[in-house]
Amino acid sequence: MHSALLLLTGTVVAGKCINTPSTRGETYDYIVAGAGTAGIVAAERLARSGQSVLLIERGGPSLYVTGNQKTMPWNDTVTMYDVPGMAFHTGASPDLQYCRDLSIAAGCLLGGTTNLHALMFIRPRRADFASWPEAWQWDNGLSDVAEEFYQRLPGTILASEDGKRYEDEAFGVMARFLDANGWKEENALENVEAKEMVYTHPPWSITNGLRDTPARSILPDAEALPNFTLELNSKVLRAIRTGSLVTGVEIEHANSTREIIELKKGGSLVLAGGTHSTPRILFNSGIGPVEQIETVASGETNITLPPRDQWIELPVGENLKDHAVTSITFQTKDALAALPATAWTDPDQESIDLFAKGSGLLSQSAQRLNFWTSVTTSSGAKRYIQGTVRAERNDTVGVKVYLTHGTSSTGTVGITADGTTYMPKSPLLQTKDDREALTMMVDTLIGYSRRPGSILSVPNNTIAEEIVARAGSGSHYLGTAQMGTENDGKSVVDPNTKVWDTDNLFVVDGSMHPEVPTGNTQAPIMVAAAFAAERILAATSSV
């Protein structure tokens, strides 16, 4: 019945004739679109139910264990993605698999952006879910799912297996600077709730000296299940939809041929493309602001949309959020022994041998200290701040200052005629409170450095407003299909992560987060994806 309908609607697109894509024989209970930070985690939990799951990833392999053969010149069983120390040094590689059709840096490969970022693994705290619906409050089951997840991907504040820290002087210098101003050291993995005037060794997603991601620690458990299938090099273009019911997806292979894959009766489609790609799939499925769907309809991507009377108007792409980040360079008289980039890009034999044992400089990421606190603006608005610290040179400490939890600024993601997504409005520092909060924190740090006896200093003409004016993206995008309790025009998904006005379409990635967390986003996205899968199973088992 559905396929007959598809054949009819699939032949004419915006006046052009295209070849009708073939339909695959195999059908699935769940199709998960995108094998990144969220998709692998959600797909594995769905697959544990015994139902059939197809996880589709547009990119290819990433870590060595996933089949990537592009190994390091100094070790033929690791790729640049496996080596934590390469985190800040992959930028120049021609092999780096960034998505080419987004206006931001995101990974199009197995594991998604977890392959590309600098490994910060900041477990979310209770307050990070404060403005989520009741069912998502920390003590309503979410914490249990998080604890179970951390058993499998725990993160570490001591990455090197030999128990030493390498090139770590910046930690000591910054710790003394903060101590002198009343701050206190915590272990951010053990005391997750402490986020006021605290600092820690950086928590990283590293295990046995290798970059840890769901592709390493979760995916193998899914692949061991008989009803789980992973498909690489296939891009999900759209949901195939008749009214509120999704019947399958249209995908595009690397050779540009398109194919339809159908859901079993009672099956569901779960979107996990990421905060910039999931909106595109929704627009392409006739879901979003009319303006965006019309761009698809009149565009060059040959996407078959549902008839106009079946478009579902929801604020997809709106409510985009991010952490704004700026940086301050402090001078120090302490010698920091900051190593040149070649210590990572062309490591010496000692580093290579230590790495083989899960240790040394290459087993660590680049930050040397994290700190958190909050500020309260003149209007009484509270905002959290994260800082990350590293030695930039042997006489300077670089501090990145992030505006995090409480941020009220929002931007938008839209689509262009050629199918590229872009940001018509930036999500950074759009509100007075956000600008004031970040300025206050920068001012506080500058103030510390001007106190008598400070071990860090900045030039006398340093002005907080100028530093804040240089703020950029933390690349921690969230919120483009945000969750809400009512279909009131402000949210895209309900508390089960189901898209409003659909029967069986879900969003489990950063898109559905209604607020930004206190730290980097990968751990919150993974934990929320695991919980979302539980809720999807509960919501769909009776369908």
Ligand SMILES: *[C@@H]1O[C@H](CO)[C@@H](O)[C@H](O)[C@H]1NC(C)=O
């Ligand atoms: C896999 O799916 C088949 C068919 O639905 C089912 O009979 C079988 O029990 C499933 N396998 C597992 C391990 O759950």
Ligand SMILES: *[C@@H]1O[C@H](CO)[C@@H](O)[C@H](O)[C@H]1NC(C)=O
């Ligand atoms: C395109 O790639 C798909 C998936 O690998 C394959 O099944 C199909 O036969 C290819 N089509 C053409 C025309 O090469």
Ligand SMILES: *[C@@H]1O[C@H](CO)[C@@H](O)[C@H](O)[C@H]1NC(C)=O
């Ligand atoms: C869309 O279809 C036209 C006409 O068949 C073709 O020339 C063009 O390459 C197609 N574009 C895409 C993105 O598939």
Ligand SMILES: *[C@@H]1O[C@H](CO)[C@@H](O)[C@H](O)[C@H]1NC(C)=O
């Ligand atoms: C710091 O680096 C500079 C420039 O490379 C060098 O001249 C200087 O000796 C170094 N100082 C210390 C204390 O290592």
Ligand SMILES: *[C@@H]1O[C@H](CO)[C@@H](O)[C@H](O)[C@H]1NC(C)=O
């Ligand atoms: C490469 O690294 C692995 C650890 O990932 C280690 O087991 C192996 O011995 C290393 N090989 C060399 C040649 O150092």
Ligand SMILES: *[C@@H]1O[C@H](CO)[C@@H](O)[C@H](O)[C@H]1NC(C)=O
């Ligand atoms: C910076 O200010 C301090 C204190 O007012 C002063 O002692 C110092 O000379 C100034 N430095 C420069 C380079 O102007």
